Amino acid sequence: MNRTVVVTGATSGLGAEVTRALAAAGHRVIMACRDPVRARTVAESIGGDLEVRALDLADLASVRSFAAGLDGEVDVLVNNAGVMGVPRATTADGFEQHIGVNHLAAFALTGLLLDRVRDRVVTVTSGLHRLGRISTDLNWERRRYRRWLAYGQSKLANLLFAYELQRRLTADGRRVISVAAHPGVAATEGQRRDTSLSGRILAGGRAQPPEAGALPLLYAATAPGVTGGTLIGPDGRLQRNGRPAVVSSSRRSHDAALAARLWHRSAELTGVHYLDQCTACTGATRIAP
Numbered sequence: 001m002n003r004t005v006v007v008t009g010a011t012s013g014l015g016a017e018v019t020r021a022l023a024a025a026g027h028r029v030i031m032a033c034r035d036p037v038r039a040r041t042v043a044e045s046i047g048g049d050l051e052v053r054a055l056d057l058a059d060l061a062s063v064r065s066f067a068a069g070l071d072g073e074v075d076v077l078v079n080n081a082g083v084m085g086v087p088r089a090t091t092a093d094g095f096e097q098h099i100g101v102n103h104l105a106a107f108a109l110t111g112l113l114l115d116r117v118r119d120r121v122v123t124v125t126s127g128l129h130r131l132g133r134i135s136t137d138l139n140w141e142r143r144r145y146r147r148w149l150a151y152g153q154s155k156l157a158n159l160l161f162a163y164e165l166q167r168r169l170t171a172d173g174r175r176v177i178s179v180a181a182h183p184g185v186a187a188t189e190g191q192r193r194d195t196s197l198s199g200r201i202l203a204g205g206r207a208q209p210p211e212a213g214a215l216p217l218l219y220a221a222t223a224p225g226v227t228g229g230t231l232i233g234p235d236g237r238l239q240r241n242g243r244p245a246v247v248s249s250s251r252r253s254h255d256a257a258l259a260a261r262l263w264h265r266s267a268e269l270t271g272v273h274y275l276d277q278c279t280a281c282t283g284a285t286r287i288a289p
């Protein structure tokens with residue numbers, strides 16, 4: 001059955017590969033990209049049923065206008081776009097870039113589209129979520145900025161969000177599911193951009209081609225029997241490469257109290273409130289509004 005899929009960050013790397021594979025399988029893809037001119041060039045090179053729409057995740061006004069401009073329903077939302085190990089900078093709303101683009105904007109976009117998503121939300125995380133800690137100083141204002149730790153924080157936030165979203169969807173009796181996915185290590189622009197020693201060590205020497213890295217994302221987005229609240233990644237050594245499978249994540253990523261606090265803080269920072277009537281999933285840890 002042909003589906004409509006929103007893919008954020010479809011101009012390069014994994015997002016472009018996911019778009020290419022979905023289009024080749026006959027699905028309709030809405031490419032949500034911050035540079036629509038470049039995205040159109042990419043779309044022309046891919047071909048198929050593709051629509052380009054402007055979305056800058058470093059600006060919540062753009063997230064809101066993207067959501068407002070989208071007609072009808074979509075089957076799948078793939079929160080793929082992200083920045084990796086970049087120097088400190090802030091988004092239009094004053095958030096540190098990693099947490100702002102990678103997590104807060106994805107949180108807001110999901111909330112604004114959720115009632116129009118028929119099947120599932122896929123959120124892309126990374127094996128480097130294991131480096132992450134969720135600090136009360138989410139925006140790195142009161143501590144020395146460390147870009148890979150900032151990336152790790154944002155990727156742990158992606159995973160906590162994906163699992164918490166599933167708990168809240170279940171508690172609310174919804175059929176739509178939330179799945180997390182990670183590509184292992186894939187040779188994309190984002191991955192290559194950091195040529196520093198720490199970047200090369202963290203990324204690992206042997207990156208697989210983007211087509212292979214895209215497979216867990218595609219599996220999470222399209223496979224029929226996927227269970228909500230799981231993480232799909234490559235099944236090889238250290239989850240760096242291999243075939244898509246349900247894989248493990250850090251103990252911290254399963255901390256439901258931490259996830260509930262992050263959810264509350266994300267809603268507060270973005271002004272996008274959803275699925276927040278759910279007492280079953282937040283329990284005693286819920287922070288009063």
Ligand SMILES: NC(=O)c1ccc[n+]([C@@H]2O[C@H](COP(=O)([O-])OP(=O)(O)OC[C@H]3O[C@@H](n4cnc5c(N)ncnc54)[C@H](OP(=O)(O)O)[C@@H]3O)[C@@H](O)[C@H]2O)c1
Pocket residue numbers: 008009010011012013014015032033034035055056057058059080081082083084101124125126127182183184185186187188189190191213
């Ligand atoms: N490659 C890996 O080994 C690896 C490993 C683990 C996880 N991941 C995750 O995979 C996802 C895709 O990364 P990638 O490796 O494919 O990197 P990439 O080639 O750099 O692609 C990132 C995409 O995100 C887009 N993007 C960045 N900032 C944006 C913004 N403010 N608004 C809208 N779009 C924005 C980029 O757009 P532009 O083209 O305009 O810059 C690009 O399309 C990320 O979430 C990353 O954390 C990658």
